[in-house]
Amino acid sequence: MSASRIFWLAALLVLVVTAAAAQTPAPKLAPSLGLEPGAMPPVMDQGIYAHAIFSQLEGRWNGSNTEFRWEGQGWVGTDYDKLWIKSEGTLSNGTVDDGQQQFLYDRAITTYFDLQGGLRSDIDSRPTRNWAAFGIQGLAPYFFDLEVTGFASGEGHLAAKLEASYHVLLTQRLILQPQIELNLYSKADPARLVGAGFSDIDTGLRLRYEFSRKFAPYIGLVYQGKFGQTAIFARQAGERTGDFRFAFGVRVWF
Amino acid sequence: MKLSAPLLTRRRFMQRLAGTSALSFVPWPMRTVLAAPVRTPVLSGTEFQLEIEPVPMNVTGRPMTATGINGQTPAPILRWREGDTVTLVVSNRLSEPTSIHWHGVRTPSPMDGVPGLSFRGIPPGETFVYRFPVHQSGTYWYHSHSGFQEQTGVYGPIVIEPKGGYTQAFDRDYVVMLSDWTDESPETVVSNLKFQSDYYNYGQRTLGNFIDDAQSKGLSETVADRLKWGKMRMSPTDILDVSGATYTYLINGQPPRANWTALFRPGERVRLRFINGSSMSIFDVRIDGLPMTVIQADGNDIMPVTADEFRISVAETYDVIVQPTADRAYTIFAQSEDRTGYARGTLAPRPGMAAATPPMDPRPMRTMTDMGMGGMEHGEMPGMELSSEGKRLEGKVGVDNVAMMPTERLNRAGEAFPAGRRVLTYADLRATRPGGDPRPPSREMTLHLTGNMERFLWGFDGKKFSEAAPIVLQRGERVRFVLINDSMMEHPIHLHGLWSELENGHGEYRPYKHTINVKPSERLSYLVTADEPGRWAYHCHLLYHMETGMFREVRVV
C-alpha cells in the first residue's frame, strides 16, 4: 500500500483525462477577440460557478438502532473544467463505516456526460485505503442519473462503483426517487470487511417534498445488502448481511 | 467625455450655457449643484441628461433595490424627432460599469453602447456623451448592455416622431412597456439554472398527467410518447427558462394588482406602443373586447393588420391602434408564453375602473415539430440524414439537439393558441414601401442557434462567444442570413446597427425588423445591407442566453 504509487497512478489518470479532453472537439478560446486593451468583453460567458449537494443526509432506523448516512458532492469550475469532490459514509454506534471520498478533475466531453479522474480515499473508522479513480458521470437516456467509476489501488486491487438514480414526479413538488449503488472489488480486503467480487449494494426509495428546489425533506426505505465474500466477513464480525431500514432526512443543495 | 461643437451659432451657444451640455465647462463638484437632471417621466427635446443609479423597488411586497435612470424604472420616455441630432449625457452612479444601447436606433458604431465593441463602457462615477442624428421614426427602447442591469431595471421607451407627420390618425398615445422582475439577483438565477436547468419549471409532467394521458389516449401511446421524449432527454414542458415561479410581470413597471390605467374617451382612437423590455419573457398580448389594428412592427410601418392577439418576443415592438366605443373598461392582458403569470393594465374612460381579468390559456407543450422531427411517429427517420453541419454539431458539449427537419413556419405565431382567435404572425407583416436596397444578396450565411439546456449554455454553431471568431461583412454588401434553430426554445435574434429584412413572402415589401423571433426547429432567412461600418453585436435577446454565450460580433469592414 504505497502512498506514493497511488498518487502517481492518480496523477497519471488525471493526465489521461486531460489528454482525452484535449482530443474532444471542445472549442478553444478565440485567439483574438480584438477588444480594446482594458475593455471588458461584451458578455462574460466564461463564468466560474460552484455548487454542492447532499443527496442523502439521513437517519436510518431498523426498529432497534439508528445509523446516520451522508452522501454528497460539490464542484467548482467553468462549463468545461471543474474540480469535483464526492463524499459518503455511514455513522453507527460511534464508528464511521463505508466512508469513500473522491477528489476529481472533471471535464465535459459530450452533451450529457463528463469524464472524471483523480483520487479516492476510503477514510472512516477502518484502515484507510487510497485508490486512483477514473470514470464518467452524467445523464443517460430516459433521464437516469449515472455515475460509473473504476478504481485501482497500489497493490493491484481493482474496484468499480456504479450509482444510478431516477426521479418520478408525483406532483410538481412531491418526488419519488429510486436510487442504487453497487460496489465491486477484485480482491478481498478483510480489514475493511470487503470481499472479492460483487460486494455490496445500497439502494433506496425516497419520497421528498420540495419546499424549495434547494431544500427537500424526505422519507424512504433503504436496503443495504452484502454478498458473497463480503457477506461472510460481515457475519463473522457479527453484522447483518441484509438490512432494511426506514430513512428520514433532507436533500439540500446550494 | 467628448463634446464636439461643429457649428456654434448663438442659439446653440445659449442653449449650451443653459442646458446640460454646459457641464463640461464646470468643475465636477459644482455640476451636481448647478443642474440637477430634469426628473420627469417624459423627456423631450434634443439634449438629455440621464443618470443611471440605484432605485428603490417594491413589487412583491419586499423592498428591493433596483437600478434605474433618473430615479425611476422603467427609465423615462425619451421623445425625439426624426431629423434632429440628439445629445444624451449619461452618468454612471452605480458601483459597476454601465452602458446604454439604443435598441433599434441606427447610430454610428461608437454610439451604439456595447462595451467591448462600441466603446469601453462607462466606469462608475463617469459620464459619457452620446450624440447622433436620428434618421428614423417609430417606437424603440433603450437599455443597459452591461451585466444584468437590463434585468434589474435599466430599460426605458423611445418614441421618435416622424418628421412629416403620422400616417395613421389617433387621439391618444400610450407606451405599454412589458417587463419581468425577480427579487432574486440575476447572478443567482443563472447559477440556479447551471445546476438544475428546470429549476423554475413547475409545469412538468407528473404521474397525474401520465394517468390522464393513458386514460384519454391509451396506455401504449402514452408510454411511447414518454419514451420518445425520454430518449432525447428533453421535456416538452420546457417553454421559458425563467418563469412566474420567480418573476412578477410588469406593465410600465407596475404589477397586475396596481392596475396601470390608460384613459380614453369612448370613440377615440388610441395608439398603444407595445414594447417587450423583459429579459427572458415572451408575452401573448390581447385586449378582450377590442380588436387591435397593428400598424408598426419594430418601429417600421406595416400595412395595417387586424388581430385579436399577438405574440411579442423579447426586444420586439408592436404599435397598435384600438378604438374603444363603449363607456367601459378593457383589460390589456399580456400572459407569459408558459402561462405562469401575466402583466395586466386597463384601458378605461375614468381612473379606478377595471374589467375582468381573463383566465390564462392552457400551458402549451412542445411538439415533435419543435424538435425538428415533424410528422414522424417515433422519432425514427428512415432515409433522413443530418446535414454535414448537423453531423459536426451533434454530440458536442454545447449542443443538445440538431433539428433533423427544420421547418419554415412564418405563418404560425406558435403552438396552442385557442381556435377562433386571429393571432398575428410574421407572414402578416408587409411593409408599406418597397425596401431601400433592391439588390439580391451576393452571398448567404447559415448559422445554427444551438444550446445545451442541461448545462445551460448557449451559442451559435455550438460555440459560445468566447470560442468564436467575428462574422465579417464587407461594407455595402448584401447578405442573406439563414438561421436554423436547433434548440427547442424560441430565440429572439437581434442584430445591432443594420436592418434585418425578413424574407416572409412579400418580396420587396418584406418588413424591416431589428429583432427576429426564431421558433424551435424553425428555419428562416433575412437580408442585410451592411451599410454602416463598425463592430456590431449580434445575439439572442434572452438575457441569460446572451450572457452564457449566445452572442457574436458582426464586423462590417
Added chain:
Amino acid sequence: MIARLYRPFMMSLVPLGLIACTSSQPTSVEPSATVPLGIDLGGSGPVIATAQSQTPAEATPVAGQLRGHGGEMQMAHAGQNDAHGTGTVNSVDPTQHKINLSHQPIPEIGWPAMTMEFPVAPSIDLKAIKPGTRVNFTIEQGQGGMYEIRAIAPAGGGR
C-alpha cells in the same frame, strides 16, 4: 461524540424545514390607494399620405410642417392644473415654440429648482421674451402630460 450530536442534529432539521417553508413565500401587499395612470403622449395631429422613411439613406431636408402639440384637438382645459413659478429665461426657440428657463422651486407641484425646456401656448408671442429676462410664469399640464407655459410676464425687481 458524533453519536451524541447526531440526535440533536436530526431534531434541528425540523425547524429548518419550517423556516425554509415560510421564508420562500413573498408577503402580499396592500393595493395602492391611487391607480398609476399612463402618460398620454398626445394625438397624431393632421395625418399625411406618405409613409415614413425606413431606409438608412441620408434624410432629405425637413420641409414638411411641424406637428403641433395637440393640433386641432380640443384642449382639456380643466383649469385645475395651474402652477406658478419664477425664473430666468435662458433661451427662446421660436421654431419649436419653446423656451428654456431656470426656475425657482414650484411647491404647488412639488418641483425643486430646475433648468428645463417648456413648450409655450401658441397664443403667446415669443418675440417679446428675451433671454436673460427674469419672468413670472404659469404652467399647466396639457394633453400629453407635459407642462406648458400658459402665461409669462417679466418680473419686477432684481435678483
